[in-house]
Structures are given as structure tokens and as C-alpha cells.
Amino acid sequence: MARVAGVSQATVSLVMGDKWRGRVSERTAEAVRTAARELGYRPNLAARNLRLGLTRTALLVVPALTNEFFARVHTGAARVAAEHGMGVVLYPSPEGTGPARDPFASSRATLDGVIASSMAAEALTDIRAGGLPLVMLDSDPARPEAAGTVNLDIADGTRQVARHLLALGHRRIAHLAADVDSWTFRVRARALTEALTSAGAAVVRSEPAALTVAAGLSAAERALTGPGPRPTALVCDDDVLAAGACKAARRLGLRVPDDVSVTGFDDLAMATAVDPELTTVRLPAESVGEAGMRALIKVLDGEDPAPVTLPVDLIVRDSTTAAPR
CATH class of the missing domain: 3.40.50.2300 (Response regulator)
Known part of the structure; x- marks a missing residue:
């Protein structure tokens, strides 16, 4: 691929690993991508993950899927995860809204990181002890254990x-x-x-x-x-x-x-x-899930994601009107 694109093997590695920005030009990156398409290249994710010691699996902890909001958060997170060759294990609390039990006896052996809603934060005691990267959703941005936060305004x-x-x-x-x-x-x-x-x-x-x-x-x-x-x-x-x-x-x-x-x-x-x-x-529930997964991927890539705050909008319908006299 390097010969076809006319670049070094190091440049190919940067582009195919999506770490080229600020290090090679857009024109060079496109040349590498074109060569990859012409040669039918597909990354060997299993070999890459074995080398990096990753499972390419994230845990999404939510209070309950009976709440439509959290189902939409999962949709957004899963969409971004799929784009990066990752899987998402979804864990809703069996008790509904509130604390959830740790779903894994050994989280470190099966997961790369965790995305969690603050409403299910009590589920994270054992996970935090395992040292897994944690991204918190809808939570106090000052939480010291979170490697990244995504909040709604x-x-x-x-x-x-x-x-x-x-x-x-x-x-x-x-x-x-x-x-x-x-x-x-x-x-x-x-x-x-x-x-x-x-x-x-x-x-x-x-x-x-x-x-x-x-x-x-x-x-x-x-x-x-x-x-x-x-x-x-x-x-x-x-x-x-x-x-x-x-x-x-x-x-x-x-x-x-x-x-x-x-x-x-x-x-x-x-x-x-x-x-x-x-x-x-x-x-914007799906955007919350997307931003949470992007933040976790940045952490896994050794970056420090900036806190994210997403805007919200008032939708005026027919249940409000002028106050009665």
C-alpha cells in the first residue's frame, strides 16, 4: 500500500489508524485511502486489538430501557462504536431507575471502558476499582473519577x-x-x-x-x-x-x-x-450517546477529551397558555 500511494509505511500506519491529522496533509491521507480501496485492504482488527491489549468492547450503563431516552442514548453510542469497529454491551439496572449491580465479575478482563449515566452511578463501584476508563453522561462535571463528561445544558x-x-x-x-x-x-x-x-x-x-x-x-x-x-x-x-x-x-x-x-x-x-x-x-438523546462514545474512544487512544455540553430546546405546544385571571 505504501508503494502504491508513494508514501512511507509510517504514513500508511498513521492514516489507517486515523491519527494522521496535523501530521500529514489531507492530500496524502486521501492517496493512502485510495490505495487501500484499490488493493481491497481491510484492517485486521483482531490482530490490532491483541497487540494493543484491547477487546474493542465498551459497557454502557443506564438506569432502565423502559425509559425511551436511554434507548436513544444507546442508539447514538452504538452508531459511533460501529464506525470504529467497537461493540457495545448494554447494561440496564434490573431495579429500573436507580442503582444497578456490577454486571461482570471481572470487568477488566472483558471491557475496554465504560460509559455511564449518573442515574446509575452506584453500579460503578467495582468497575471503578478495576481501573477502567470511565465517561460519565448527565453528571457533575467535577467528578474526579471520570476521564470525560458529556452533559446536556x-x-x-x-x-x-x-x-x-x-x-x-x-x-x-x-x-x-x-x-x-x-x-x-x-x-x-x-x-x-x-x-x-x-x-x-x-x-x-x-x-x-x-x-x-x-x-x-x-x-x-x-x-x-x-x-x-x-x-x-x-x-x-x-x-x-x-x-x-x-x-x-x-x-x-x-x-x-x-x-x-x-x-x-x-x-x-x-x-x-x-x-x-x-x-x-x-x-438530543442520540447525540449524548454519540458524544459519550467519541469521548471514550479518545481516552482509549491516549487523548484527554474536553468536557462536552449539548444545547437543549424548549418545544412549545398546547399544554401551556396565559395564566388564568
Whole structure:
């Protein structure tokens, strides 16, 4: 291949190993790739991995696949992994959202690295002890054990929700807070309180709820029937909770959004399946998985990946309107 391309063997190695940028020109790299196509070259990944001591396998740890968001994260991660000749072992927590048990008796023998959501972080105790490279998703960027982090701009998404409701005249707002001890939900609660109080509005109450429709319904009923003025808007940490909130409003004889506005978070498929369709924050889940896998590949290649923060967008639909007089 070096003879056909008119370059050195070292240059071929750089290009075929995808380490040529900044070391050889684009023209030279294309000459090597052309020679590879003409000669029908295919890299021997098994030999390369044996030489490097790699299995080319990454573990993706998520709380549960019953949540559409994490299924989409896996889709993104698997897509990038396939482009780099890697496989992905997916491990959802058997208990659902929350801690997951370590799936391998000896992680070091079977894996090259781990990508994990902060919501399943307790599963990582044994893995961290094994010294495997770790990339954290949706987690505190200051975590010392993570070789890389990929986050969504959750605080900005929450502020977008607050600004939207404030512009509609809402000043009495209740928060249906996910009853999960996770960095992402702590960020949402803090950002909402700060955004509303700085504008002179009030979080009339915060009701904790498990991430189910039934729990969202119960929490919304408590928020809407508790002491003091009734909130004119319910801010929910998740679309599942928001669906429960809409059911609660109907059971209480209230109209969404005329009597009470409801917002979600995630933009899951159910956001457009409920009536009215939910105003919610769209999270680019597949991009999270893609960025997490790219960060892990950089770590395996000896690089130090920069922290990644992905933007999010408020999607305004029919579950919010001007505050009732």
C-alpha cells in the first residue's frame, strides 16, 4: 500500500489508524485511502486489538430501557462504536431507575471502558476499582473519577421553561420533582427556583414523585389541592410526570391549559401522544450517546477529551397558555 500511494509505511500506519491529522496533509491521507480501496485492504482488527491489549468492547450503563431516552442514548453510542469497529454491551439496572449491580465479575478482563449515566452511578463501584476508563453522561462535571463528561445544558432548559411561563403571566408555580437522588434533577430544582425567585414569582410547593404516570398524578393532585393559592402552572421534571399531571387536572375538573398549564422535560414520544400535546424541553438523546462514545474512544487512544455540553430546546405546544385571571 505504501508503494502504491508513494508514501512511507509510517504514513500508511498513521492514516489507517486515523491519527494522521496535523501530521500529514489531507492530500496524502486521501492517496493512502485510495490505495487501500484499490488493493481491497481491510484492517485486521483482531490482530490490532491483541497487540494493543484491547477487546474493542465498551459497557454502557443506564438506569432502565423502559425509559425511551436511554434507548436513544444507546442508539447514538452504538452508531459511533460501529464506525470504529467497537461493540457495545448494554447494561440496564434490573431495579429500573436507580442503582444497578456490577454486571461482570471481572470487568477488566472483558471491557475496554465504560460509559455511564449518573442515574446509575452506584453500579460503578467495582468497575471503578478495576481501573477502567470511565465517561460519565448527565453528571457533575467535577467528578474526579471520570476521564470525560458529556452533559446536556439542563439548567438552561429549565430556565427556558421558567421564562416561557413567566412571559405567559404565571406567578404561582408548582414543581413536580423527580424523587431520584441524581445530579441532573438537583440542577433542575435549583435552576427553577433561581429563575422564578429572581423574577418575583413563587414556587408555591415542590412535590416529589417517582418517575411514573401514577406518581405524577398523585403529586399533581397534592399540588393542586394543597393549602394556599392554587398554582396556575405545573413544572414537571419528566414527560411521564407531566402526563400524570394532565390526568390529575382532568380528575379535579380543571382544564389544561386554560385552568392550569403543564410542562414536561425530555420530549419523549408520549409528549405528542397526550391531549393536549406537551410543552417540553427536547433533549438530543442520540447525540449524548454519540458524544459519550467519541469521548471514550479518545481516552482509549491516549487523548484527554474536553468536557462536552449539548444545547437543549424548549418545544412549545398546547399544554401551556396565559395564566388564568
